[in-house]
Structure formats: structure tokens, C-alpha cells
Amino acid sequence: MNITKLKTNRITNPLGFSMGRRPRLSYVVTGTDGRKQTAARYEVAQDTSFSSVVFDSGKRTDIDSLSFELPIQLMPRTRYYWRVEVWADNGDHALSETAWFETAKLDEPWEAKWIVPDMDKEHHPVLGRTFKLTGAVTSARAYICGLGLYEMQINGIKAGDEYFAPHFNAYHKWLQYQTYDVTQLLCEGDNQVQVSLGNGLYKGRFGFDGHSKELYGSEFALLCEIRVTYADGTTEILKSDTEWTAERSRVMSGNLYDGEIFDATLTASESYTVHEGDLGFERLKPRMSLPVVVKEELKPIEVIQTPAGETVLDMGQNMVGWIRFRTRAPKGTIIRLQHGEVLQEGNFYRENLRTAKAEYVYTADGEEAMVRPFFTFYGFRYVKVEGWPGELDPNDFTGCVLYSDMDQTGSFETSDPLVNRLFLNALWGQKGNFLDVPTDCPQRDERMGWTGDAQVFSGAACFNMDAYTFYSKYGYDMYQEQVDREGMVPMVVPAVNVPSGGSSAWADAATIVPWNVYLHYGDKAILEQQYESMKSWADFIIRADEGSGGKRLWTVGFQFGDWLSLDGSNPESSMGGTDQDFIASAYYCYSTRLVAKAAKVLGLEDDASYYGQISGEVRQAIEDEFFSKTGRLALDTQTAYAIALKMDLAPETYRKRLVDGLVNRLRKDHNHLKTGFVGTPYLNFALSDNGCEELGYTLLLNDDYPSWLYAVKLGATTIWERWNSIDTDGKIGNPGMNSLNHYAFGAIAEWMYRVIAGINPSEDAPGFRRVVLAPKPDFRLRWAKAKLESAAGTYMSEWAFDEEGRLEFRFDIPFHSTALVRLPRAAAAVLSISGPAPDAPAIEEGEDMLLELESGSYVIRYMPSRSYLKTLSTYTPLAVLAENEQACELIAPFIPPGFVLNPDSLYSMIRDTSLRELAAYYPIDSSILDELDRKLKEIE
Structure with missing residues (x-):
């Protein structure tokens, strides 16, 4: 039995991070045949031998490995060591290795001063000084913030392995300082510290228009406090003050957009004084940004x-x-x-x-x-x-x-190399755009934290990587911006010089992102931190509604609509063809529902009731405004159907008509995507949640424009901003807004995890303590597998077909977790189950069989009660045959005069008709049809 992944606030051994209200400890158990944890014990001490214990929980049955809030008063600049002991239901017992966290200065006053170089503010400075240490050093920490960006060297060696500190946030509201362990960089005798400063978005060219500068400040500045402990226990503090000097950096100029000019021939010939800056200390906060x-x-x-x-x-x-x-x-x-x-x-x-x-x-x-x-x-x-x-x-x-610095937690692979590349493209889009802020693009004169992109991708992001801390910092920054805007969420965070905000889907990042983070990691601290942000955004919408008549619809203000969809009537507009009032009202309903859920988790029953009631009233208003009495949706777009189904905007009695409407809309669109940033994340879910996963697979596997695989076939290695960022001839489209690394459409990766692999977290037991394992295979993929190193432990879900169409599933369920396994098309099938529970009782539900499984590894085999093999024949609808080039060639001579095998004629006239049915009107010899059946069956 092993205890692994010991984390404090979801970080391994954090140094100088903000601890929030209190540190929260977590771990994962592996290497045991036990199913459940029966008890655990935390010990926390100020030494590795645990002789000076400051907290001992004792052996308790209520400790949750996902998050344990440590009830101690933290001291500044103190390292705390901790370990956990776990007991399992089979008698296994283990004691973990030692983990640690170290606090920053907390409320301790700063002895250092802000200093500003007395030199041309356009020149990049290096600030520094020499100093002498009088004895052997046993411990040393540097507490530092440099504006705009900084790198510190001590005795010519870079401190730490991170870049772009103090990172990117709303500097006018808060400033992060970092803590570095510099013990090994110092020596007895003479030492030198140098801090190079760069522009960053603090004072360099940046922002919505791409040309502004000095958005947050006009001067370089540094605050640095190095605390040294000698072997004899005495201490010394080196602090930034007017004794420091400045010289010109070899970085001659640069900013985040244009790059950097470096002259290695420059020898600093002039030394400059520094003066004390007036930035104050009120905004300083221990770091929240990951390195x-x-x-x-x-x-x-x-x-x-x-x-x-x-x-x-x-x-x-x-x-x-x-x-x-x-x-x-x-x-x-x-x-x-x-x-x-x-x-x-x-x-x-x-x-x-x-x-x-x-x-x-x-x-x-x-x-x-x-x-x-x-x-x-x-x-x-x-x-x-x-x-x-x-x-x-x-x-x-x-x-x-x-x-x-996020751990990759998810992986996904199938028998189709194009689908695999698509998944990697989404993953690389996250790597490229999760550089402290979830940016929209990393290459052009933008690179800003667009809330809409962050929102639509947040589910996929949390599958791919441990994004808890990353989104915690982003959410904190978001609320700082909301405070000055009466709850309104700006379109980008940090807001820099954006002109406006408050658009649905974009601003709803305030509710959707923290809820997704809670769902994935099971730590309600994210909801505690973000609740006022969630609530103030919901209140902003409510006020906008009540100020325009109180119809419980959101019909005022600027909206992005279904950004970059392909169904707009105006080719010059990027806002799509779905009614913006409908989209906004849908998010009004959804966000207030999420606030109600968060309030319930936090025990705020009055809020839960209030926002739940508001959400219900909005849902009713949407039904009254946008649906007929028989359930017909007034809007005929893929996005409208998708969000109506996924956000549950209509009574259950309307669902079939909505699903039929979506299927018919897709048929008119030749089963190809028309959705933009709003509809794309929900479209495949709307299909697979309602028995149409085959159509979802068709959308996934299309490789012509517009589709996900279109870009893959053209060599894309990240997700594009537009469905046609590059044309089939290799020519790039309009360069004015055309990023080739823009991850929003990569939200399909979440569908891959949840539907193809079938790994779904549960709101009732978040953090993957309980999951629904419900893969939905399709024979067009011969196999698929996903692995998820969740907060609760490692899940694996894998399925494969053999040549006869038999299914084999392999599942790994981690310790102290359970899964409801839904086996598709398994009713009346004979199940072969190997694993810890080979005789687990199965319950029929429609075509599926349901199993309740505890932790362990399982292999389940059966022949589906309804075959997944799709053989073509003269009984196959012509629309299906028309999608296959070989089939078209075979049947073309037998199509009646006047009919053409292309989607435009088939979809409108005979798409659901088979060649056999046509033979009743246009006689074809049965022997010819039988021979066609033989040839069609051979087509793969």
C-alpha cells in the first residue's frame, strides 16, 4: 500500500504560496487490494523527525483524501512538514513519505523598500548590490517582487527555474511576490545579487488595441528582502533600499508582442542611483500563480x-x-x-x-x-x-x-490516428495558452485572458491537467475586476484596457469555471473563494433583466453571440445566426442554477432557494418566448438546439421534438458543423445524451470542411481559431483575426473523455470519488482508451471490438472510489466479468446493463445485443450510401433518371429511401440487387 501525490492546496511542496483561509492537504492511495479507506491520520510538525508536532488529527474515520483543511494558525516564513497514515478495509496500513509547505511573510511587515532606478525609463535596468556574509549559511530565502517582470541572479546563478515572475494579473488591485530558496547560491564572504527587470504587460506594449503601453505603471520597480540564517542561529536581512545601484541591461528593448533585442557586446559603463518608490505594501500578496x-x-x-x-x-x-x-x-x-x-x-x-x-x-x-x-x-x-x-x-x-507548471493528468487514444492528432492538438492548445493566464492566442498582438475561451474549454482543461491552482488564481483575479464593475465580468482578465464586457458565455466564466473545478477536484474551497464572484455576476444579470422590464429574459447589453459560427446571415459578422437574446437568456438560466448549486454545497440555503427560483423563472420565460405549445423551438440552428438540450431549457415532454429538430437541422447542414464558440462545446453532448451518439461520431470523424479533422488533415498541430483558418489550397484566410493556436474548438476533447471513454464525474461525489463509466463505442473506431489521474486516483477506461463485433471493456477504478458502469447494448447479453466483483449484479435499463463496482481492475466481455457493425446493403438508406465513394460507384447505374447522388437531392427527396424500396417503382432485377448486396458488404 502506497500513499502518493501528497499536495498542499493541489501543489506539491509549495514554497511561499498563498494558503487561502487555511492549507488543504490531499493524497492518493495506490498498491492495495483494499477497496475503502477506514481511517486516516495527519501529523504536522516543524521538523522532519516530527519531534515538534504542531498538529495531530489522531486516527479518524472522517478524513477525506481529496481535501483536509488544516486547523492551525500559521506562522510567517515557516516550513511545515506533514505526513499521512492510512488504514484500509482489508487490513492494509501505510505511512506516507514526508511532504512540506512553507509560508511566505503573511502579515509580517516588510523591511525592504520599493526602489526605482534613476535612469531612462525606456532602458531595461539591472538593479543590484554586493554584500558580505560573515558565516556559514544554513538557510536563506528571498522574498521579491519586480515590476513589470524580473529575473534574479545571485553570484551569477539564476534563482529558481521559473520565468515571467511576478506573472500577469490586475496589478492595480494586487501584486504577487515570490519566495525563493537561495541557500545554495550564497557563500561565506562576498556575494552579489542582481535583478534584471523587463516591461511585461505592466508597462510594455500590450492591451486590447495592441498599441498601448504603461497600462499599470510607468516605472520599473523592485522590492527584495533576503533573509539569511547562519549556522549559529543568528540571522541577517539584506533588503532593497537606496544603497542599491542600477546599470543598463544588455536587454536593449522588448515587450511581449515584438520580442527582444539583446546586445552581448554592451558593457555597463555607468552606474545609476535608485530612489525609494511609492507603490506601498497594501497590494502585496503571497503568490497564487504557478511557476x-x-x-x-x-x-x-x-x-x-x-x-x-x-x-x-x-x-x-x-x-x-x-x-x-x-x-x-x-x-x-x-x-x-x-x-x-x-x-x-x-x-x-x-x-x-x-x-x-x-x-x-x-x-x-x-x-x-x-x-x-x-x-x-x-x-x-x-x-x-x-x-x-x-x-x-x-x-x-x-x-x-x-x-x-501543471501536471498532465489525462490521456486519450483511439484506433484512428487523425482523432489522436486532434486530441493532441487540443492538448497542445492548452499548453500554449495556459501561460499563467488562459489566453486566447499566444502569438499575435493580443495574448489576453478571454473569459469565453477559458469558460468553454474549462471542462477539457481539467481532464487534461491538474488545473485547480491555475484556475484559482484566474478566478481570484476575475473577482478583483468585478469589484470595480458592480459584478460585471470583463471580456478579458486581467482587463487591461478592454472597452466593455458582460457578454453571455464570456462573463459566465465566473460561474462555470469554478463549478467545473469543484466537480473535478472535490474541494469546495474553490467555491468558497469564488462564491462572491459567482453571486455578483448572477446579480448583475438579474439587475439588467429587472432594469429592462423584469421578464426573466436577458435582452439588453452587448453580446458576442455564437462567435465565429458559420450560420450567420451577414458574412461580415462573426456573431453567428442564433438569436442573441436566446443565448443570453440560456446562460442567465444556467448561471443562476450554478450559483444555487454552489450555495447548497456551502450550506447557504436561502441563497440556494433564491437563485434556484430565479433559474426556474428564467427557464419558464424561455419556454414561453422561444417554444411553441407543442415543443417546437422557434430557432432552427445547431447551437440553439444544442444549448436548449444541454442546459435543460424546456420540459421533458419537449425533448424528443428538440432532438428531432437537431437531427433535421444537421441533415440540412449535410451533417457538418455550423456552430461557433457557444454551440461547439455542447453540440456532441446534445446528441450523445439523447441517443444520437452515432451522429456525434459522424461530426467527429468528418474530415472535410467544416470539421475538426479538416484542420488535422491540413497538418494542424494545434486548434485553429476558425474552422477554415487555412483553405484546402494551403492559403491562410484573412490575417486580421486568424490564430492557428486558439483552443476554444478543442473543447471536443471533453466529449472524448466523457462519451468515447465514458469517464464522468458525479456532482453528488465530486473529485471523482464516484463516477459514471459509460463509454459509447462506435465501430468506426475499433478501439479507444483513456487514462485519468484524478484527484481520487487513476481511472482507466478502454474498449475494443473484435472482428465479429464483440466488445471488451477494461476499467480501473481507484482506491476508495466507486463507479456506476453502464454497458451499452448489453441487455440480454451474456456478460463475462473478471475482477474483484465477477458476480456483480446487473440491472437492465433499456438496452443497457448497469453495474455498481468498487475499486479494482475489471475486464468485461460480451456480444452486443444490437450489432455495432455497419455493413452496407441495398437496404441501407441512400443518404448513407451517398457518403461512401465506393458505394456511390456501385449503385450509380441503378439510380432512377433525374436523381443525383449528392446531399442536396438526397436530403430533400429520397435520403431515407433504400435501393430496394426504389425498385418497387423503378424495376431492378432481384439478382442484380443480390449481387450489389454482396459487393456492398465487402466495403469497409
């Missing part, structure tokens, strides 16, 4: 000599970060790297980056050097290299992939 680190490294897959004579590195993957390169260039050599996402006619291209230069310019000093940027990052696959002396060796270049 941004180099998570992966890539090597170029090819060096391309383009038709235009350019030298271009192909990294093989649209990535975010920078190129690190080794150079031996002669002094004065200028090397320029330019970054782009795509080639055009074989040549380097970056017009879709708009005004962002996205380049790195390096002037060599003649020494061999390993080079990388300091205060910028790029979104790119291709790198044009200029000025490289001699022959370029690709081994000298490394792509450093940067994103917030």
Missing part, C-alpha cells in the same frame, strides 16, 4: 531553404516559448530570429501576427554562448534565421516549451 517553467524541449525536425531564399527551422509543432541556441559567432554578428505559425507557398509568413514583430535580435560578443530571451515569449512552429555565420547546425537550436 511558468520549461516543461518540454523540442528539436527542429527540418531546416528549410525556402523559394525566397530564407533559412527556416521547422519545429514540427506549433509551440509557445522560445528558441534557445548555442552560438560561436564573431563579435558584432547580428543574429535575428523571426517566429511564425505557417508557411505560405513554401516561404516564411507572419502576417496573421498583425503588428507583433515576434522576433529576437542578438548581437554576439565573440564568445561561445547559450542564448535565450528573458522577458518575452512567442507562439510559433517556424523560425526564420538571419545573420547566422557559416552553415547552420540544427543541433544548436532547442525549442523551449513554456507553460504554467
Whole structure:
């Protein structure tokens, strides 16, 4: 029996993080045949030997491995060690390894001062000083905040492995400071500390219009306090003050959009004084942001000599970060790297980056050097290299992939390599856009935390990675912005200089994201932190409704609509063809429902009742306004049907008509996507939740425009902003708003986990303590498998068909967890079950069989009661045959005159008719039909 993944606030051994109200401890148990935890015990001490214990829970039966709130008063700058002991129902018992967390300064006053360099504010400074330590150092911590961005070196060595500290947030509301363990960087005797400062979004070019600067401040500033403990127990504090000096950095200029210019030949010849800054200390808060680190490294897959004579590195993957390169260039050599996402006619291209230069310019000093940027990052696959002396060796270049330090928790794979690439594209979209803020795109002059993108992808994000801490910081920042806006949520967070906000689907990130986080991790602390944010957003909508007549509909204010859908009547508009009042009112209903659910979890019964009542009234108003008395939806778009079904906006008696309406709408759209940012995350769920998963698979597996696999077949390695960001001829569309790394449509990954693999968390036991395992196979995929390292432990769900169509399922259910397993088309089938409960009772429900299983590994085999094999024949509807090129060739000679085998004629006239049925009117010899059946059956 092993106890693993010991985390504090979902972080492994956090140093200097905000602890929230109190630290929350969690763990995962593996390596036991036990099914349940019977008891656990936490011990917390201030030493590794646990001789100075500050908390002992004792052996208790009520400790939950998902989250245990530690009831102690924390001391500043203190490391706490903790371990957990667990007992299982089979007698197994284990004691964990020791984990720790260390507090920041908390409420302790700062002895350091903010300092500002007395030099041209356009010049990047390096602030520093030398100091002497009088003895052997046993412990040292640096508490530091630098604006806009900073990197600290002590004795020439970088402190920590993170970049872009103090990270990106609403600086006018709060400032994060970081804590570094610098013990090993210091020595007895002379030492030197240097802190380089960069612009970042604090004072550099950034924002909604792409051209503003000094959005939060106009001066570089530093606050630094280094606390040293000697071997004899005495302490010394080195603090930023006017004794520090400044010099010009070799970073000559730069910002997040344009890149960076670095001159290695520059020798700082002038020293500048510093003066005390007036930023104050009220905004300072221990860090909430996860470190941004180099998570992966890539090597170029090819060096391309383009038709235009350019030298271009192909990294093989649209990535975010920078190129690190080794150079031996002669002094004065200028090397320029330019970054782009795509080639055009074989040549380097970056017009879709708009005004962002996205380049790195390096002037060599003649020494061999390993080079990388300091205060910028790029979104790119291709790198044009200029000025490289001699022959370029690709081994000298490394792509450093940067994103917030989140553990990958989910994986997914099928028999179809295109689907696998689509999943990876969504995963890489998350890697590229989860750099401290969930940005919309990482490459052009934008890179902002659009709330709509963050909201629609949040479910997929929590499957892919442990995103609890990442979203906790984003949610905190969101509420800071709401406070000044009477609850309204800006369209981006941090809000920088955005003109407005409050659009449905975008602003509803305030309710949907924290609820998804709670559902995935089972820690209600996220709801406690975000409840006022959730509630104030709901209240904002309610006030907007009541101010416009109180119809319990949301019909006022700016709306993005179904952004970038393909069904709008105006080709110049990006807002789609679905009525915006309907979309807004749907989210009005949904968000107030989520606030009611959150209130119930937190024990706020009056709020739960109030917001639940509001949600019900909105639902009724939607029914009255947008539905006929017989259940017909007045809006005939894929998105309207999808959100009506997924958000449960109509009585159950209307459901069949809604489903039929969606199926018919898709038929008119030739079973291809028309949805935008709002409809796409819900469309496949609306189908699979209502018995139409085969149609959902069709949408997934389409590989022509518009579809997910269209981009994959054109070589995409991330998700595109538009369904047709690139045309079939390889030409990129309008570069004005055309990102090739824009993850919103990658929300389909959540459907892959939940429907194809069938792993579904339960609201009644969140954090995957209980799940519904309900895979919905399709023979067009011969197998599929997913693995999820959830907060409760590792789930595995796998299924495969054999040649005869038999199904085999493999499930892993972690310790102290349960699963309701729904086996499709298993009614009346003979089940073969191996595992801890081979005789588990099965309950029939329609075509399915339900099993209640506890932790363990299971293999279940059976022949489906209704075959998944789809053999073509003369009895198959012509619309299905028309989708298969081989079948079309076989039956074309027998189609009656006047009919054409294309969707336009078939969908409107004879799509559901078979060739056998047509033979009753247009005689075809039965022997010919039998021969056609033989040939059609052979088509795979």
C-alpha cells in the first residue's frame, strides 16, 4: 500500500504560496487490494523527525483524501512538514513519505523598500548590490517582487527555474511576490545579487488595441528582502533600499508582442542611483500563480531553404516559448530570429501576427554562448534565421516549451490516428495558452485572458491537467475586476484596457469555471473563494433583466453571440445566426442554477432557494418566448438546439421534438458543423445524451470542411481559431483575426473523455470519488482508451471490438472510489466479468446493463445485443450510401433518371429511401440487387 501525490492546496511542496483561509492537504492511495479507506491520520510538525508536532488529527474515520483543511494558525516564513497514515478495509496500513509547505511573510511587515532606478525609463535596468556574509549559511530565502517582470541572479546563478515572475494579473488591485530558496547560491564572504527587470504587460506594449503601453505603471520597480540564517542561529536581512545601484541591461528593448533585442557586446559603463518608490505594501500578496517553467524541449525536425531564399527551422509543432541556441559567432554578428505559425507557398509568413514583430535580435560578443530571451515569449512552429555565420547546425537550436507548471493528468487514444492528432492538438492548445493566464492566442498582438475561451474549454482543461491552482488564481483575479464593475465580468482578465464586457458565455466564466473545478477536484474551497464572484455576476444579470422590464429574459447589453459560427446571415459578422437574446437568456438560466448549486454545497440555503427560483423563472420565460405549445423551438440552428438540450431549457415532454429538430437541422447542414464558440462545446453532448451518439461520431470523424479533422488533415498541430483558418489550397484566410493556436474548438476533447471513454464525474461525489463509466463505442473506431489521474486516483477506461463485433471493456477504478458502469447494448447479453466483483449484479435499463463496482481492475466481455457493425446493403438508406465513394460507384447505374447522388437531392427527396424500396417503382432485377448486396458488404 502506497500513499502518493501528497499536495498542499493541489501543489506539491509549495514554497511561499498563498494558503487561502487555511492549507488543504490531499493524497492518493495506490498498491492495495483494499477497496475503502477506514481511517486516516495527519501529523504536522516543524521538523522532519516530527519531534515538534504542531498538529495531530489522531486516527479518524472522517478524513477525506481529496481535501483536509488544516486547523492551525500559521506562522510567517515557516516550513511545515506533514505526513499521512492510512488504514484500509482489508487490513492494509501505510505511512506516507514526508511532504512540506512553507509560508511566505503573511502579515509580517516588510523591511525592504520599493526602489526605482534613476535612469531612462525606456532602458531595461539591472538593479543590484554586493554584500558580505560573515558565516556559514544554513538557510536563506528571498522574498521579491519586480515590476513589470524580473529575473534574479545571485553570484551569477539564476534563482529558481521559473520565468515571467511576478506573472500577469490586475496589478492595480494586487501584486504577487515570490519566495525563493537561495541557500545554495550564497557563500561565506562576498556575494552579489542582481535583478534584471523587463516591461511585461505592466508597462510594455500590450492591451486590447495592441498599441498601448504603461497600462499599470510607468516605472520599473523592485522590492527584495533576503533573509539569511547562519549556522549559529543568528540571522541577517539584506533588503532593497537606496544603497542599491542600477546599470543598463544588455536587454536593449522588448515587450511581449515584438520580442527582444539583446546586445552581448554592451558593457555597463555607468552606474545609476535608485530612489525609494511609492507603490506601498497594501497590494502585496503571497503568490497564487504557478511557476511558468520549461516543461518540454523540442528539436527542429527540418531546416528549410525556402523559394525566397530564407533559412527556416521547422519545429514540427506549433509551440509557445522560445528558441534557445548555442552560438560561436564573431563579435558584432547580428543574429535575428523571426517566429511564425505557417508557411505560405513554401516561404516564411507572419502576417496573421498583425503588428507583433515576434522576433529576437542578438548581437554576439565573440564568445561561445547559450542564448535565450528573458522577458518575452512567442507562439510559433517556424523560425526564420538571419545573420547566422557559416552553415547552420540544427543541433544548436532547442525549442523551449513554456507553460504554467501543471501536471498532465489525462490521456486519450483511439484506433484512428487523425482523432489522436486532434486530441493532441487540443492538448497542445492548452499548453500554449495556459501561460499563467488562459489566453486566447499566444502569438499575435493580443495574448489576453478571454473569459469565453477559458469558460468553454474549462471542462477539457481539467481532464487534461491538474488545473485547480491555475484556475484559482484566474478566478481570484476575475473577482478583483468585478469589484470595480458592480459584478460585471470583463471580456478579458486581467482587463487591461478592454472597452466593455458582460457578454453571455464570456462573463459566465465566473460561474462555470469554478463549478467545473469543484466537480473535478472535490474541494469546495474553490467555491468558497469564488462564491462572491459567482453571486455578483448572477446579480448583475438579474439587475439588467429587472432594469429592462423584469421578464426573466436577458435582452439588453452587448453580446458576442455564437462567435465565429458559420450560420450567420451577414458574412461580415462573426456573431453567428442564433438569436442573441436566446443565448443570453440560456446562460442567465444556467448561471443562476450554478450559483444555487454552489450555495447548497456551502450550506447557504436561502441563497440556494433564491437563485434556484430565479433559474426556474428564467427557464419558464424561455419556454414561453422561444417554444411553441407543442415543443417546437422557434430557432432552427445547431447551437440553439444544442444549448436548449444541454442546459435543460424546456420540459421533458419537449425533448424528443428538440432532438428531432437537431437531427433535421444537421441533415440540412449535410451533417457538418455550423456552430461557433457557444454551440461547439455542447453540440456532441446534445446528441450523445439523447441517443444520437452515432451522429456525434459522424461530426467527429468528418474530415472535410467544416470539421475538426479538416484542420488535422491540413497538418494542424494545434486548434485553429476558425474552422477554415487555412483553405484546402494551403492559403491562410484573412490575417486580421486568424490564430492557428486558439483552443476554444478543442473543447471536443471533453466529449472524448466523457462519451468515447465514458469517464464522468458525479456532482453528488465530486473529485471523482464516484463516477459514471459509460463509454459509447462506435465501430468506426475499433478501439479507444483513456487514462485519468484524478484527484481520487487513476481511472482507466478502454474498449475494443473484435472482428465479429464483440466488445471488451477494461476499467480501473481507484482506491476508495466507486463507479456506476453502464454497458451499452448489453441487455440480454451474456456478460463475462473478471475482477474483484465477477458476480456483480446487473440491472437492465433499456438496452443497457448497469453495474455498481468498487475499486479494482475489471475486464468485461460480451456480444452486443444490437450489432455495432455497419455493413452496407441495398437496404441501407441512400443518404448513407451517398457518403461512401465506393458505394456511390456501385449503385450509380441503378439510380432512377433525374436523381443525383449528392446531399442536396438526397436530403430533400429520397435520403431515407433504400435501393430496394426504389425498385418497387423503378424495376431492378432481384439478382442484380443480390449481387450489389454482396459487393456492398465487402466495403469497409
